Amino acid sequence: MARALLLCCLVQAVNPFVLPGAPRAAAVPAQRRPTPHPRHRGTALQMARDLYETLGVARGSDERAVKRAFREAARKWHPDVNDTPEANERYKEISQAYATLSDPEKKRQYDQFGTTGLGGGPGGGGGVEVNLEDIFDSFFGGGGGGGGRQRQRNGPIQGDDLRADLELDFKSACFGGQEKVRISHLEKCETCSGSGVKPGAKVTSCGTCKGGGVVMQVTRTPLGSFQTQTVCPTCRGSGQSVDAYCTTCSGQGVSRKAKQVSVTIPCGVDTGNKLRVAGEGDAGTKGGPSGDLYIFLSVRGMPGFERDGVDVTTRLSVDAYDAILGSSEVIETLDEPSFSVDVPAGTQPGTKLRLKGKGAPALGKAAQRGDHYVVVDVAIPKKLDGEAQKLVEQLRDAARK
Numbered sequence: 001m002a003r004a005l006l007l008c009c010l011v012q013a014v015n016p017f018v019l020p021g022a023p024r025a026a027a028v029p030a031q032r033r034p035t036p037h038p039r040h041r042g043t044a045l046q047m048a049r050d051l052y053e054t055l056g057v058a059r060g061s062d063e064r065a066v067k068r069a070f071r072e073a074a075r076k077w078h079p080d081v082n083d084t085p086e087a088n089e090r091y092k093e094i095s096q097a098y099a100t101l102s103d104p105e106k107k108r109q110y111d112q113f114g115t116t117g118l119g120g121g122p123g124g125g126g127g128v129e130v131n132l133e134d135i136f137d138s139f140f141g142g143g144g145g146g147g148g149r150q151r152q153r154n155g156p157i158q159g160d161d162l163r164a165d166l167e168l169d170f171k172s173a174c175f176g177g178q179e180k181v182r183i184s185h186l187e188k189c190e191t192c193s194g195s196g197v198k199p200g201a202k203v204t205s206c207g208t209c210k211g212g213g214v215v216m217q218v219t220r221t222p223l224g225s226f227q228t229q230t231v232c233p234t235c236r237g238s239g240q241s242v243d244a245y246c247t248t249c250s251g252q253g254v255s256r257k258a259k260q261v262s263v264t265i266p267c268g269v270d271t272g273n274k275l276r277v278a279g280e281g282d283a284g285t286k287g288g289p290s291g292d293l294y295i296f297l298s299v300r301g302m303p304g305f306e307r308d309g310v311d312v313t314t315r316l317s318v319d320a321y322d323a324i325l326g327s328s329e330v331i332e333t334l335d336e337p338s339f340s341v342d343v344p345a346g347t348q349p350g351t352k353l354r355l356k357g358k359g360a361p362a363l364g365k366a367a368q369r370g371d372h373y374v375v376v377d378v379a380i381p382k383k384l385d386g387e388a389q390k391l392v393e394q395l396r397d398a399a400r401k
């Protein structure tokens with residue numbers, strides 16, 4: 001069973017490991033750890049190990065912790081998933097421990113006396129009654145009763161989602177636009193309309209599973225025999241016997257196609273954003289819907305421009321005289337290659353000039369724009385010729401008066 005999907009009716013709960021012997025009185029002195037049975041002493045698989053220890057939880061753990069620990073242990077040691085020689089013994093141990101600790105009355109007794117007081121040892125007595133749900137939950141991820149977790153073998157299966165990467169240039173990311181993305185995805189086969197069957201071929205019910213797609217199998221475990229359901233090996237779950245498969249798609253019902261997808265990029269996108277294009281993933285099978293295409297965006301840099309959300313920053317270098325006297329400079333903004341900026345007289349190095357509303361639009365909101373900051377660098381002349389040197393000296397002296 002194991003890797004097959006589901007399980008699940010108990011055929012017989014005869015437990016081969018129930019210890020014989022008449023019930024014993026519960027008046028056993030309290031002891032933290034019952035003395036191991038001589039026959040098992042010193043082996044790794046002591047029958048009388050502390051039950052909490054067996055499940056790997058702290059002594060006195062509550063019901064939930066016990067259940068969780070049991071599931072984990074069952075997943076590891078169940079003979080159907082673990083074929084090492086010790087698995088059987090270990091699984092027997094943990095299910096016995098769980099049988100005791102999951103029963104409130106037995107747990108109380110065990111917590112108090114170190115034994116359940118029944119039969120020959122912890123967990124012994126009238127048979128191991130482990131809730132089967134708990135075991136199967138440990139294999140199939142839990143989630144309550146049947147239904148949802150059972151994958152419909154014959155039913156529609158949704159196609160996979162796909163990922164494509166798209167690199168945008170700086171301005172396209174700011175203002176959005178149309179882009180094309182090349183993808184390769186599975187499409188429904190046109191020859192067979194997705195059925196996988198050669199047009200005109202005969203389709204009959206599978207003889208092995210009588211059309212059900214599954215066969216029952218009996219598995220023996222320490223807890224008894226279980227009837228489990230596995231995919232029919234003959235039809236691999238389709239329930240059909242097909243005379244001839246579609247040659248175009250080799251019976252898959254889908255075929256791979258390269259395609260160009262046009263996408264509308266909203267304004268204000270940035271690296272890390274993704275766009276979902278519904279239905280452009282892989283086609284589903286057996287009438288299932290297609291998956292979606294997710295386009296992961298990255299944005300190329302633009303020399304001189306830095307963007308932080310809706311704001312952009314550029315740098316402007318002015319010489320010392322212009323910084324002192326003020327000037328009018330031409331810079332590039334997102335919208336205009338030549339935009340005139342006034343640098344006021346007395347501008348200090350590192351001053352940030354703010355051009356309101358000249359930044360990038362907010363995501364999807366073209367009219368809602370951030371600001372463009374211009375950081376002013378002041379260039380100090382490294383060398384002055386004779387006349388300029390004299391003038392600057394005069395200027396200095398005048399300024400200091």
Ligand SMILES: [Zn+2]
Nearest residue numbers: 189192246249
């Ligand atoms: Zn086909």
Ligand SMILES: [Zn+2]
Nearest residue numbers: 206209232235
């Ligand atoms: Zn079959």
